[in-house]
Amino acid sequence: MSAPAYLAEPSERVGRGWIASLSLANGAIWVGWYGPIQILLALQAADLAPPGTAKETVLAWVTGAGAAVSLVSNPLFGALSDRTASRYGRRTPWILGGVLGGAAALALLAGARTVAVMALGWCLVQLTLNAAFAAITAAVPDRVPHLQRGVVGGWLGAAQVLGVVVGTGLATAAGGVTAGYLACAAFTVLATLPYPLRHKDPVLPRAARPPFTWRGFLAGFWIAPRRHPDLGWAWLTRFLINLGNALALLYLLYYLRDVLHHPDPDGGVLALTALNGVTLLATVVVGGVWSDRAGRRRPFVLWAGVIMAAATLLLGTWQTWTGALCAAALLGIGFGVFTAVDFALMTDVLPAAAHRGKDLGVINIANSLPQVAAPALAAPIVNHLGGYRVLYAVAGAIGLMGALLVRRIRGVA
Secondary structure (H helix, E strand, O other): OOOHHHOOOOOOOHHHHHHHHHHHHHHHHHHHHHHHHHHHHHHHHHHHOOOOOOHHHHHHHHHHHHHHHHHHHHHHHHHHHOOOOOOOOOOHHHHHHHHHHHHHHHHHHOOOOHHHHHHHHHHHHHHHHHHEEEEHHHHHHOOOOHHHHHHHHHHHHHHHHHHHHHHHHHHHHHHOOOHHHHHHHHHHHHHHOOOHHHOOOOOOOOOOOOOOOOOHHHOOOOOOOOOOHHHHHHHHHHHHHHHHHHHHHHHHHHHHHHHHHOOOOOHHHHHHHHHHHHHHHHHHHHHHHHHHHOOHHHHHHHHHHHHHHHHHHHHOOOOOOOHHHHHHHHHHHHHHHHHHHHHHHHHOOOOOHHHHHHHHHHHHHHHHHHHHHHHHHHHHHHHHHOOOHHHHHHHHHHHHHHHHHHHHHOOOO
């Protein structure tokens, strides 16, 4: 396949088998991330925190360090996959290498006995799984036409939430921190394999690969907002909504244990995650299909963000188990629509077909940067500036601001 044809916007619709296997691989990566994030890292931080150091502080430092690695690795590996001229295609080597490396890093976490090893293991998990995630994300604009991206984004979002639920379930049911990490590692590898084994990734000819210079490579990571204002506003919308969501979820286990005094906080997190997953699954594919048929993206993102902000505020104002259940359900409804439609919106505002992996990696910083910012904001708020009521008020306000900014995008309806 020649370079111009390969870089052309796709016009042929992808089949159900391709969507299913790519979605399964995407969900597998979220298992590798969210089994640790929802349960295992919090338990490990409580076990390994040195005397005199709060478990919240340990968790904040570890997750913040991992998110900082994610911040760099996603666009880096996206750019590298753009240039990969392997006989197996541009994306497949990074998908396989990333999940195998991620499984090894999860095994390292399973054996961590100090905070330093825990932090190292989590940083390696973020590094490797982001390599796979960058390649999986770039496969969508590579292969999916514009008018099918809402539904594909919906199925990817459904797989994402199932990955969160499965990861949380494995972490809870495995019988301990070590077994939880190993179960997540095994699932991540096995569920990813069908995509590279069943679907051939188009090959980029070596002659079509652009010449490499360090200056040009590094300069490519800056996408000027003034030249591409729609991309800038879309990025900021995603960042703020994800930051509000990250603030809401970061200390969920501690919120159940220390504020609601839930008798089984681990099981409570699993129950809330499952409820959130059910409502998300009820809206994520429907939202994507509806957006494709309407030919519009912005109204869906706007109202999804408003619903998520309202749910976050509910956690701060109705501090009961019933309130937490209602908030989880509303967060699922809002995040389901947001996940599908915002992904389609992002692929619609990409500046250049030749740099899809790199550009989506830069866009995905809006997913990982909140994981860095959230611990830095949340720890002092919880410990010194008013506790969980203030935390959820701040999270709701940030998410609402992000939802309103989607109206600044002009090139997408």
